[in-house]
Amino acid sequence: VQIKAPPGFDLLVTARSHGWYDLPPFELSGATLRHVPVIGGRAHDLTIRAGLRVEVSPKTEVRQIVASMLQLDEDLLPFYALADDDPALAWARARGAGRMLRAPAVFEDVVKMLLTTNCSWSLTRIMVTRLVGELGLPAPSGRRSFPTPEAMAKKDEKFFREVVRAGYRAPHLVKIARDVAGGRLDVEAFRSIGDTADLRERLLALPGIGPYAAENLLRLLGHYDFLGLDSWCRGRLKELYPRIRDTDAFAARRYKKFGRWMGLAMWLDLTREWHDSAQDPLAK
């Protein structure tokens, strides 16, 4: 399947927009991005190569999934117009940066974000790998999908504590999975909510999702009005701007001029070095 990309689009820049490419079922090898989406109840091998050649079936649904995963429909021109005037962000237009890599389903993004809270990146990777290995559906290649809400809903808190070893996050995983599987919670509909404040409140209503997780999920949902500051962001701000004292107040001032794009502006400022070299940014 050939998919037309917007001008300036760079698959590698989008794939490495944040850490998702490092968590299964995502796999980034060279300029090839893989995932195992569940389509029609079955797991499929999805391979996306530079030039956006996609090899999978059924084709129609794949177009929508890939366009959503790579945020191909996001109009970044208003953001670039602002970034052009900022010396630290003028690179964004030239590199085609600003599209955040997303999972095929919002459910996967929510669960993964929950598993990034209050732990090291290596622990996040371990927990997600166990979840996929235990509950994912096998694709023809043998690689596994991210678990469906139904698969997770069948497991109890003990499983998430003792097998996934998610610790105190276990009851949150059970609650979210069972609410989604039971039809009481439609996280996929979050992509069509336009009002940022409303969407943020709905995300904060999810157990285990606080300001950090909600605001980072907002960014994946195309809302950049909040900064989503965490300890990593604060550390990076201090590295980039060593003279600042109050990182949160500084960030609010520094990126205010970007308006509804402020969260994206900050993220690209903090991660610009990831796109300077061919080195894996998470390898450090």
Added chain:
DNA sequence: GCGTCCAGGTCTACC
């Protein structure tokens, strides 16, 4: 080998 600290926070009980 062992103990301590902390990492891409959240929730609850208090005040």
Added chain:
DNA sequence: GGTAGACCTGGACGC
């Protein structure tokens, strides 16, 4: 509304 303190795990670090 703000603020301690508890919460799981795994890796880094010091001894």
